[in-house]
Amino acid sequence: MGGGPAALGAALACGKAAQIFERNAFCGKKLLLSGSGQCNFANALTKAEFLSALGEFRTWLKPAFYAFDNAAFMQLLEENSCPVFARDDGKVFPQSMKSADVRDTLVNLVQKRGTKINYSSKVQDISPQGTGFLLKVGNATIQAEKLILASGGAAWPETGSDGFSYRIAQKLGHQVLAPVPALASIRIRDYPPFDTCAGISLPQSTLIIGKDRFSGDLLFTHQGLSGPLILDNSRRMQPGQTIRLVFDGQDRLFDLLQSYPKKQIVSILQMLALPKSLCEAILLKLQIPKDALAAHFKAAHRKNLRAFLTGAEFIIRDIESLASAMSDFGGIQLNEVVAKSMQSRFTPGLYFAGESLAYSLPTGGFSIQMAVSTGYLAALSALNDI
Numbered sequence: 147m148g149g150g151p152a153a154l155g156a157a158l159a160c161g162k163a164a165q166i167f168e169r170n171a172f173c174g175k176k177l178l179l180s181g182s183g184q185c186n187f188a189n190a191l192t193k194a195e196f197l198s199a200l201g202e203f204r205t206w207l208k209p210a211f212y213a214f215d216n217a218a219f220m221q222l223l224e225e226n227s228c229p230v231f232a233r234d235d236g237k238v239f240p241q242s243m244k245s246a247d248v249r250d251t252l253v254n255l256v257q258k259r260g261t262k263i264n265y266s267s268k269v270q271d272i273s274p275q276g277t278g279f280l281l282k283v284g285n286a287t288i289q290a291e292k293l294i295l296a297s298g299g300a301a302w303p304e305t306g307s308d309g310f311s312y313r314i315a316q317k318l319g320h321q322v323l324a325p326v327p328a329l330a331s332i333r334i335r336d337y338p339p340f341d342t343c344a345g346i347s348l349p350q351s352t353l354i355i356g357k358d359r360f361s362g363d364l365l366f367t368h369q370g371l372s373g374p375l376i377l378d379n380s381r382r383m384q385p386g387q388t389i390r391l392v393f394d395g396q397d398r399l400f401d402l403l404q405s406y407p408k409k410q411i412v413s414i415l416q417m418l419a420l421p422k423s424l425c426e427a428i429l430l431k432l433q434i435p436k437d438a439l440a441a442h443f444k445a446a447h448r449k450n451l452r453a454f455l456t457g458a459e460f461i462i463r464d465i466e467s468l469a470s471a472m473s474d475f476g477g478i479q480l481n482e483v484v485a486k487s488m489q490s491r492f493t494p495g496l497y498f499a500g501e502s503l504a505y506s507l508p509t510g511g512f513s514i515q516m517a518v519s520t521g522y523l524a525a526l527s528a529l530n531d532i
């Protein structure tokens with residue numbers, strides 16, 4: 147049940163043996179939003195690199211990835227009149243840059259293979275019955291021999307994914323990790339003067355959370371921070387927590403001050419490949435006159451500036467809520483699901499797929515790919531009684 151990428155991935159493998167129940171009047175409402183409507187559905191990394199990008203979830207997700215990998219997904223779309231292309235950063239999109247083309251191609255293919263899609267069919271409840279399941283859909287009761295729960299997570303509930311899968315999994319004996327926002331932007335306490343930097347993107351920046359360092363592209367917003375570096379790590383953050391950003395990774399400030407004594411400090415900061423408005427905001431924050439010459443730079447200013455550039459502290463005011471986070475981290479605990487089949491360890495015939503599972507992946511097309519891959523593997527297993 148569900149009509150997102152995970153359910154469509156399952157139906158690709160099941161054909162006429164499956165039926166989809168989707169509460170919306172169409173499939174893939176979240177898929178349509180993805181990549182700002184352009185749908186970054188996969189990543190063109192090599193298999194080994196792709197798995198490595200899945201981080202702590204790579205081992206668990208490996209069987210699903212091998213069941214239907216990134217090359218298979220790209221080829222499937224290409225062969226069905228949806229040409230795709232990979233950007234230099236590896237992100238894969240449809241050539242039309244329209245998410246509807248990916249969704250329509252998957253839906254058409256699934257229907258061609260014989261899966262019946264029941265639209266506007268909200269599943270209200272699911273109960274075990276004998277060796278199968280009983281689904282309550284509107285006034286009807288539907289019997290199913292096997293069930294693939296692919297009704298998404300709890301993020302962006304407006305799309306239809308409102309945590310239903312978690313409630314059903316709990317009812318069927320599973321532990322559910324309480325969902326927290328993932329792939330979410332953060333707002334920063336006492337943010338000005340950095341609000342003037344909204345729109346600035348710093349490639350390959352370093353973020354420090356506790357003792358852990360992460361790197362990626364950073365984006366300044368009107369009220370805080372975003373970009374892959376923040377989105378990918380937001381599940382590790384909490385309101386009130388202090389995070390640190392590194393603007394001068396090689397600690398070059400003192401050398402530059404010595405080498406260019408007649409330059410203004412704002413120009414010296416720009417030599418660290420920082421945009422001028424960010425340099426000005428840093429100096430304003432530290433109450434350092436931007437036109438101060440390097441040769442006349444006070445010792446206290448020098449010390450404060452160096453400390454800021456090598457580990458600027460920002461306190462998190464709040465994290466984007468589940469209502470608008472791109473994904474959640476939480477859901478059905480992975481140790482209660484067999485990774486090789488996606489089958490429940492407790493309830494035979496019950497399979498899970500997609501964002502209902504407690505994994506969280508970085509931006510870059512990994513979430514949609516793995517939703518389709520887990521759905522595909524769940525369906526193969528259900529068909530073959532694994």
Ligand SMILES: Cc1cc2nc3c(=O)[nH]c(=O)nc-3n(C[C@H](O)[C@H](O)[C@H](O)COP(=O)(O)OP(=O)(O)OC[C@H]3O[C@@H](n4cnc5c(N)ncnc54)[C@H](O)[C@@H]3O)c2cc1C
Nearest residue numbers: 148150151152169180181269298306307500501511513514
């Ligand atoms: C704004 C935004 C941008 C994103 N961009 C990207 C991106 O560029 N690349 C990427 O890889 N990922 C992206 N994601 C994440 C990606 O879209 C999801 O990880 C993916 O859609 C999850 O697929 P799923 O099938 O598990 O769940 P969903 O896509 O959430 O699908 C679940 C379906 O189940 C249906 N359903 C729920 N409850 C019921 C019920 N009771 N009865 C019947 N049907 C039900 C829902 O209506 C929904 O259609 C983005 C997410 C958002 C919100």
